[in-house]
Amino acid sequence: MLERLKTLYELQSIDDQLDELEELRGDLPNAVEALEEKISSIKNDITKKEEERKDSLKRRKENEDEIEKLKENQKKFKAQLYQVRNNKEYDALTKEIDHTEELISKLEVENDAFADLSKKLADEIESVKPQLEELNEELKVKHADLKVIIKANEKEEAKLREKRKEIESQTKKADHSVYMRIRKAKKGMAVATIKRSACSGCHNIVPPQRQLEIRRNNKLFFCEYCGRILVSTEISESVTAD
């Protein structure tokens, strides 16, 4: 039982050290992730606008071709006006000319709108580019900072992870899962010790009778206030001394 308790305390002490390394990174990993998301969303937005712009340019070109054709027809119709033989033919032809005129001006109005749209999209794309550049620069800096921190502690972290694996393999499965459950619920500390008659996790006084029982190191005890595993100072001191 003594070994079981020691193993749990050891697990806690390694996780504490790993947590400390994690803390050194501070908010950097989150900041990097947030920046990456923002950049990708802006890029998507730009791509969408570029496609929309390309489409409006294409439709504008199609309209221009159509206008060209209509204008050719218009020339022919106007030439035919000189060759009409009666009023009926004249009316039909002028009707055709008016209709073509209408079509041309409708297409021209449409093209003005396409031109406005593609100008607006191009402006929007241009205006967001400095922001994108800034964000990319910021990301580069944060990435580099993070790399430095990770690099500085790489060896220590690897050693700790190796040791943790070893200790985990020595831990009873049931103990480990209890440990992990409490660790998750308490955001870190799952194993507490007794300091000045109180639980080191929640600082509530542990009754003297319970302290005596815990000191026997023959049973798994939980703090009745915070639910953490409570081990005696004998355990914690022997592990720290290792």
Ligand SMILES: [Zn+2]
């Ligand atoms: Zn407690």
